[in-house]
Amino acid sequence: MASHDVPRVTQKRTEEQRLRDVEKIKAYRHLQDQTLSRAASGTYDLELFQLTTKLLHLNPEFYTVWNLRRRCLLSSLLSREADEQQQPGAGDRESDGSVLQSELAFTVPLLMRLPKCYWIWNFRQWVLSQAIARLPVPAARKIWETELGLTSKMLGKDHRNFHAWGYRRLVVASLESPELGGASLAEDEFAFTTAMIGRDLSNFSAWHSRSRLVPRILEERSADDAARAAFLAAELNYVREALNLGPEDQSLWYYHRLLVAQIANPPNQHVIAPRLSDQERATYLRREIEEIRDLLEDYAEVQWIYEALLECILALERLEGGTGRIQDESLGLQALLAKLRAMDPMRAGRWDAIEGHAALQNG
Incomplete structure (x- = not known):
């Protein structure tokens, strides 16, 4: 699978190249038949294990072969004590650790080739779970910490790879768990998101x-x-600075919407600053309306800006509606809806519903 912003390039093949490809296909099919035939006999030995190695090098997306490899590991390479819930001996632990490290190393070049292949990530997760089951906590934790480093490397290569992001959250959760003698990594991960956003808004x-x-x-x-109010203000400033650089970016507006919801929703739905007064909430919303209007002066054709402005105006109306203090924003609401109808006619029903609801509230 291609990484973000990396175009696929198709090249014409010569007849010589085509013939070479035909031979490769024949060899691949022969290897596949060998592997599946031996697996059908129920013999999960070293020979089958070696066949899976060859086949997965050629096709890492063959998920059945990953399952065969697991069976070979459990039957022929890893100790049996962990499966029988018995305490493994020191020799078994050392051997298991070596096998598991080898398996993790085996998948790294495959991940570099196909960083979005589910089956490789799933297999690594299984190997890591075996480390918890079979190794002493310090040894298992070291393997998981190395895995966290791998996700950093993968995200450095393709920082929007959502497979790697999801996998990283799984790794962090395991490192924080009692099974690995963990403690919270929330602050470290928060700093990591800041670094990654700094590389790509x-x-x-x-x-x-x-x-x-x-x-x-x-x-x-x-x-x-x-402290919570200060944190909310800091995050609003942070995303606002990002929006000044990339106002057409949908991901920034989603985070902005989350923060605005913390201000606009009823207090019992707040998780950042639940005890803001109505006056403080109104001040925040007016500030956002002012900032968003400033963006429109330079980016008049970006729909996300109009939608964000609409949300803030509606939130302020819910907060101060009927008081007569937001006449300017009410007038702006009609112009906003007219602009959004022109920009996004497919959602005409939504804009009509908002207008009707606003008319009822102000009626």
Whole structure:
């Protein structure tokens, strides 16, 4: 699979190249037949294991062969004690550790070729689970920490690879677990999202991970109301600076929407700053409306800006509706809806519903 922003290139083949490919296909099919035939006999030995190695080098996306490899490992290479829930001896642990490390090393070049292949990631996850089951905690933890380093390397190669981001969250959760004698890595991971966003503002997965980490960080810091309000203000400034550089980027607006929801929703739905007063919430919303209007002066054709402005105006109306203090924003609402109808006629029903609801509230 191609990485982000890396175009596929198709080249015409010569007759000589075509004939070479025909021979490769014949060899591949012969190897496949050998592997599946031996597996059908139920013999999961070293010979079958070696066949899976050859076949997976040629085709890492052959998920059945990954399953055969697991069976070979359990039957012929790894100790049996862990399967029988008995305590393995020191020799078995050392042997198991060597086998597991070898398996992880085997998949690395395959991942470099196909960084979005589910079956490689799934197999590595299985190998890591075997490390927890079979090795002492310090040895198992070292393997998992190395795996965290691999995800950093993979995300350095393709920083929007959502497979690697999801896998990283799994690795972090395991490193934090009691099974590996772990402690929270939330602060480290939050800093990691900052670094990755700094490399590419369009990194939706980094923004998503950041949004999941925010509640944990505030909880672990035992943040009081003032600290929570300061954190919210800092995050708004952070995403606002990003929007000034990339206002057409959908991922930035999603994170902005999440922060605005923390201000606009009822207090019992807040996780960042639940005790903001109505006056403070209105001040935040007015500030966002002002900032978004400034963006429109330079980016008048970016739909995301209009939608964000609409959300903030509606939120302010819900907060101050009927007080007569938001007349300017109410007038702006009609112009906004007219612009959005022109830009996105496929959602005309949505714009009509918003207009009708606003008319009822102001009626």
